[in-house]
Amino acid sequence: MHTPKTSAIHLEHGSRPPGKIEVLPNAIHTITVQATSECYGVLGIAAPRLRGGEAVLLTGEQSNQGVRVHIIDDQLIIDVYVVLEYGLRISEIAHNIMSSVKFSIERMLGIPVVQVNVNVQGLMHGPVAQGKSEAKNQR
Amino acid sequence: MQEQTVRPGRQRQRRISVFDGQDLKKSILAGAAWLEKHKEAINALNVFPVPDGDTGSNMSATMQSAIRNIAKSSETSASDIAARLAHDALLGARGNSGVILSQTLRGLAAGLAGKKTFTAPDLADAMQEAERLAYRAVIKPVEGTILTVVRESAAAARHSAERGDDLVALMQEVVNAARQAVARTPDLLPTLKQAGVVDAGGQGFCTILEGVWRYMRGEAGPAASPATQSTAEPAARKGRVSIEEEYGYEVVFLLRGSGLDVERIRQTIIDMGGVSTVVAGDEKLLKVHTHTPTPGKILDYGVSLGSLLDINIENLQEQSLNYAAESAAEHAAEEEDRTESETTRIATVAVVSGAGFEKVFQGLKVSAIVPGGQTMNPSIEELLSAVESVAAQQVIILPNNGNVIMSAEQVSGLTQKEVCVVPTKTLCQGIAALLGFNYEADFAINCKTMTEAARHIQTAEITTAVRSAQIGGVHVREGDYIGVINGDLAVAGQNMDLVIQDTLQRMHIDNYEIVTLYYGQDVNTEQAQEIARRIKQAHSHLEIEVVNGGQPYYAYIFSAE
Numbered sequence: 001m002h003t004p005k006t007s008a009i010h011l012e013h014g015s016r017p018p019g020k021i022e023v024l025p026n027a028i029h030t031i032t033v034q035a036t037s038e039c040y041g042v043l044g045i046a047a048p049r050l051r052g053g054e055a056v057l058l059t060g061e062q063s064n065q066g067v068r069v070h071i072i073d074d075q076l077i078i079d080v081y082v083v084l085e086y087g088l089r090i091s092e093i094a095h096n097i098m099s100s101v102k103f104s105i106e107r108m109l110g111i112p113v114v115q116v117n118v119n120v121q122g123l124m125h126g127p128v129a130q131g132k133s134e135a136k137n138q139r
Numbered sequence: 140m141q142e143q144t145v146r147p148g149r150q151r152q153r154r155i156s157v158f159d160g161q162d163l164k165k166s167i168l169a170g171a172a173w174l175e176k177h178k179e180a181i182n183a184l185n186v187f188p189v190p191d192g193d194t195g196s197n198m199s200a201t202m203q204s205a206i207r208n209i210a211k212s213s214e215t216s217a218s219d220i221a222a223r224l225a226h227d228a229l230l231g232a233r234g235n236s237g238v239i240l241s242q243t244l245r246g247l248a249a250g251l252a253g254k255k256t257f258t259a260p261d262l263a264d265a266m267q268e269a270e271r272l273a274y275r276a277v278i279k280p281v282e283g284t285i286l287t288v289v290r291e292s293a294a295a296a297r298h299s300a301e302r303g304d305d306l307v308a309l310m311q312e313v314v315n316a317a318r319q320a321v322a323r324t325p326d327l328l329p330t331l332k333q334a335g336v337v338d339a340g341g342q343g344f345c346t347i348l349e350g351v352w353r354y355m356r357g358e359a360g361p362a363a364s365p366a367t368q369s370t371a372e373p374a375a376r377k378g379r380v381s382i383e384e385e386y387g388y389e390v391v392f393l394l395r396g397s398g399l400d401v402e403r404i405r406q407t408i409i410d411m412g413g414v415s416t417v418v419a420g421d422e423k424l425l426k427v428h429t430h431t432p433t434p435g436k437i438l439d440y441g442v443s444l445g446s447l448l449d450i451n452i453e454n455l456q457e458q459s460l461n462y463a464a465e466s467a468a469e470h471a472a473e474e475e476d477r478t479e480s481e482t483t484r485i486a487t488v489a490v491v492s493g494a495g496f497e498k499v500f501q502g503l504k505v506s507a508i509v510p511g512g513q514t515m516n517p518s519i520e521e522l523l524s525a526v527e528s529v530a531a532q533q534v535i536i537l538p539n540n541g542n543v544i545m546s547a548e549q550v551s552g553l554t555q556k557e558v559c560v561v562p563t564k565t566l567c568q569g570i571a572a573l574l575g576f577n578y579e580a581d582f583a584i585n586c587k588t589m590t591e592a593a594r595h596i597q598t599a600e601i602t603t604a605v606r607s608a609q610i611g612g613v614h615v616r617e618g619d620y621i622g623v624i625n626g627d628l629a630v631a632g633q634n635m636d637l638v639i640q641d642t643l644q645r646m647h648i649d650n651y652e653i654v655t656l657y658y659g660q661d662v663n664t665e666q667a668q669e670i671a672r673r674i675k676q677a678h679s680h681l682e683i684e685v686v687n688g689g690q691p692y693y694a695y696i697f698s699a700e
């Protein structure tokens with residue numbers, strides 16, 4: 001995997017001792033995964049690469065692989081890969097993810113986020129889409 | 140909204156056991172109207188120290204989109220109305236809560252699929268389906284949100300239906316449960332408790348249910364469809380109503396008898412002059428709904444067949460005349476606005492709040508102003524109608540608020556005109572952009588220069604926090620003065636002078652030359668002059684201009700260039 005540099009934020013808080021805080025991209029991954037997963041319509045974080053033409057859902061620790069962070073001039077560009085629920089307005093969910101990720105990162109880390117790119121890797125039906133087939137939809 | 144709590148022992152005037160498509164339509168219209176009426180209060184619940192317009196407006200916009208095609212429909216099948224509703228909600232969903240709302244309506248439609256009419260148990264099943272779908276589309280359901288309210292109202296509906304309640308009683312139970320669920324949201328979600336509010340999305344959902352319930356109780360008419368402005372044909376713009384032939388009296392009653400023939404009764408009523416006639420039920424109990432100029436004849440006919448219950452007669456002519464008069468007046472005012480800008484080739488549309496700022500923008504020859512900003516984001520429809528109202532074919536939009544930019548960008552896909560959004564986040568950036576506008580230059584160049592002009596402006600806004608909260612590293616108490624730089628909270632404190640000094644310092648005021656100070660509606664000229672004098676003392680090289688902005692919420696807005 002690519003290893004982006006650590007980014008630094010300079011706190012401009014007058015009354016505190018001067019110093020530097022470094023944030024590892026891993027923290028940014030975690031915040032992004034958390035913020036994205038809480039968005040309505042998101043069924044999971046997906047791997048950037050498809051397997052056999054289908055989206056690969058990531059779970060637990062792996063989820064961080066569904067997020068890519070680029071740091072340019074102490075500003076963040078974030079790519080996130082997701083699978084969404086079928087039958088909802090995709091553009092709106094994507095917008096919700098963008099603002100939620102931007103808001104969470106800027107609030108928690110104070111680093112400006114200039115872009116959040118949402119990649120919809122696939123859509124899934126919940127288990128009982130048409131009122132039949134209770135079987136679990138596993139991809 | 141949170142008016143009187145419902146007294147369970149209260150006797151009810153109405154019992155409704157069957158609903159058809161038209162009844163469903165009217166109750167949903169009532170729910171949408173009730174939400175529209177309370178959207179500002181719901182916006183005020185957002186968790187941020189400055190009221191930040193979204194949840195209420197987003198949900199209301201979603202509802203308005205949902206009802207735009209059913210409002211005039213005379214479809215009598217509940218299933219068809221619900222399907223239409225779900226489809227249009229999906230297309231118009233806005234924001235997180237709007238997407239959830241569209242999903243619950245989709246569940247409702249799935250639950251009512253194939254049902255021309257529905258009863259209390261049917262509605263309970265449909266709400267169950269709505270809950271199931273709502274939870275299906277999220278991997279981490281957060282409790283203490285709209286989802287909790289959806290779940291608990293569905294559970295209440297099930298219990299009520301199992302007890303054998305009718306639709307009115309069921310809805311009453313549902314509303315009670317929804318209100319309790321909303322009240323509990325701060326216990327479930329710490330951020331809400333920290334900010335001292337209930338969940339805005341949950342409150343919005345509860346408000347829709349309340350509107351429906353009010354309609355079922357007969358307290359509210361279906362409220363002369365509030366959002367006809369979204370209809371496609373230009374003649375029907377802004378809720379213009381033409382008096383149609385079908386208006387007369389609306390007659391609704393239940394007919395109890397034996398061996399009733401639904402088909403024959405329906406045909407007889409139509410022959411007697413009934414329009415939009417619905418007759419539904421079985422041979423023992425029927426519901427009759429019709430529009431007629433002569434309600435007496437219909438009732439006489441009903442009495443000849445059996446006994447009448449729950450008779451309800453409303454004068455539609457009167458309602459529609461009132462509404463037509465109102466919308467005509469509104470329309471005339473709008474006509475006036477648009478004559479001014481007939482000659483311009485490229486038009487500009489700006490979102491502005493505050494009387495002083497409006498004057499400034501008018502002075503800069505903006506073609507149209509859409510009122511709005513913090514706490515009241517204009518809808519895509521409002522922006523679209525402003526764009527359509529100007530004479531020019533090329534339109535530049537100045538959103539002047541970070542929350543409006545996205546809606547403004549949607550407009551270009553909805554109109555034939557060429558639209559460019561200059562992404563201004565504050566009123567000051569909007570002014571800078573407008574100053575960069577050149578009537579001689581062509582559209583593309585103007586878009587570029589205006590965006591460029593806006594970028595060079597720094598904006599700081601001073602206001603008071605409406606509630607205590609902790610945002611990032613900044614701890615804010617209710618009533619504190621806060622400084623917001625280019626849309627981000629930067630400074631909080633109890634001394635306004637210190638907050639202003641600190642804020643200006645943070646925006647590196649010494650790198651700029653000209654500062655314009657716009658003072659708000661709650662501040663007088665002397666106070667503003669005094670502030671300007673003190674800034675001049677501290678930063679002697681600055682040129683400071685004081686302007687009456689008249690903006691709400693923000694005591695002072697500084698722009699630096």
